[in-house]
Amino acid sequence: MSASTIDPGRLPVVVIGAGPVGLAAAAHLVERGIEPLVLEAGPAAGTAVRDWSHVRLFSTWAELVDPAAEKLLAPTGWARPDGSTYPTGGDWAERYLQPLADALGDQVRYGATVTGVARAGRDRIVDSGRDEQPFTVHLRTMDGREERLTARAVIDASGTWTVPSPMGADGLPALGEKTAADRVTYRVPDLDDPAVRARYAGRRTAVIGSGASAFTALALLAGLAKDEDGTHAVWILRRGIGAGTYGGGEADELPARGALGLRAKAAVEAGHASAVTGFRTQAVEHDGERLVLVAEDGRRLDPVDEIIVLTGLRPDLSFLSELRLGLDERLQAPTALAPLIDPNVHSCGSVYPHGVNELSHPEKDVYLVGMKSYGRAPTFLAMTGYEQVRSIAAALAGDREAAERVELTLPETGVCGGAGLFDDPDAAQSGEGGGCCAAPATLQIGIGAPASSGGC
Incomplete structure (x- = not known):
């Protein structure tokens, strides 16, 4: 049967x-009587979350369970x-x-990596009959086989976890960053793992980043320094240190987040970590067995043994190249959503709940959701x-009234800082752009953020 003779309404929605x-998404589709097919590249549910399984979230369980999912469970x-x-x-x-x-049973497939999504028989150039065609989804299985599926709609909730931002201040890898790959990590280390602990014990480690992930790494390394002589962290910030550098402290709306910031501050004050401000990394050079970071202004830091890069995450759009997406040129988020989450504008503004209107693209029935919908913006709420x-x-079920109705009230944690505000050393020193919401976290889950760059 050709794609032109398939009734799209009888096809699953690929998630x-x-x-x-x-x-x-799958739970809500089931609730609406629509068949979902979830494609997961990893071997289990929440593969990305499992990568930061050692990190405790800032959010309580009450904020992390979806209502439709709970009904299904x-x-x-x-x-x-x-x-x-x-x-x-x-947990x-x-x-x-x-x-x-x-x-969800067999509506979830593991070991299925999506390699491409397109309209059946139409590349992105062709207009004729485009909206009437179903989607084709190409995937690769764990044993290397290639498959092609057909779908009535596609919901991309693949997150941003697999594409960490590099250490280069211009958004590109620093010169020598790839060459030093065996000494660089883009994750918060799990120091309960003996091999990981040995990697950092008694060594000098650079931590690059200014959000909750960096706070976590600093706090962990400070704890290690108390047990292992010679352990020291060098905290590298592109901005200066101001009132909001360590978050809201005891006044933070999220006690766990405030406590984490205070732990990072204590690490610096106790001498377990030293802060280097206004440092925009341009290159990584080898000095024997050690590494030297070089800034755009020519400054060179004392050699380090390891580097932890926690500068954010970005979406993988490569497998969506044949779709007509409407994305903001800066954030790579849907154009209607981008103004609400732009860190160049928002330091403590709230992002109101949003849905199908803000997430629609020129390509009908394709949606980027979750952390991926925020592109490069640094803050996201699971709720x-x-x-x-x-x-x-609701929109896919034809219930437009429900689709446009807001059923969620969010706390005003908003988008807390980001590249535009917090890369300005002068603004940070004067206290501008810091303030009420604390330093930017790489990701927020529920009402708060995990102390990791974990994906959602």
Whole structure:
């Protein structure tokens, strides 16, 4: 049967990614009587979340469970965790995401990496009959086989975890960064792992970044320094140190986030870490067995043994190249959403709940959701993602009134800082752009952020 004779309404909606928002999308589709097919590149639900399983979230369980997902889980005997407690990434994956994926059964496929999405028989140039054609989704299985599926709509919830930003201040890898790859990591280290602990014990480590992930790395390394002589962190900031550098402290709306900032501050004050400000990395050079960071202004730091780069994440758009996406030229987020989350503008503004209207593209029935919908913006709320997919499921079901109705009230944590505001050393020194919401976190989940760059 040719693509032109297929009734798109009888096809599944392909959801890319079995993370929190992707699985929530599937739950909302099931609730609407629409068949989902979730394609997960990893071997289990929440593969990206499991990568930071050692990190505790800033959000409580009450903020991390989607309502439609909970309804789907109820018949399985699933017990909702205590809503007032804070899970780790591992807790979230094992106690919620995997049970949810199990409840969806064969509607979730593992080891399926999406390599391309297009309109059946139409590349991005062709106009004729475009909207009437279903989508073709190309994927690669874990054993290397290639497959092609057909879908009525595509919801991309693949996140940004797999594409960490480099250390170069211009958004490109610093000269020598790739050559030094064996000494550079883009994740918060798990120091409970003996091999990882040995990598940093008694060594000098550069930590590049200014958000919650960097705070976490500094706090962990400071703890290691108390046990292992010679352990020291060099905290590299592109901005200066101002009132908001360490977050909101005891006044932070999120106590766990405030406490983390205070731990990072204590690490510096105790001498376990030293801060280097206004440093925009241009190159990494070898000095024997050690590495030297060089700034755009020519400054050279004392040699370090390891480098931890926590400068944010960005979306992988390569497999969507045959679709007509409307993306902001700066953030790589949907054009209608970008003004609401732009870190060049928002330091403490709230991002109101949004749905299908803000997430639609020139290509009908394709949506980027979750962290991926925010492109390079540094802050995202899981509850926002749940509202996104509720709205999209309603739209796909033809219930436009429900799709455009807001069913979520968010706290005013907003988008807290980012590249535009916090890369300005003078603004940071004067206290501008810091203030109420603290330093920018790489990612926020629920009402708060994990102390990791974990994906959603």
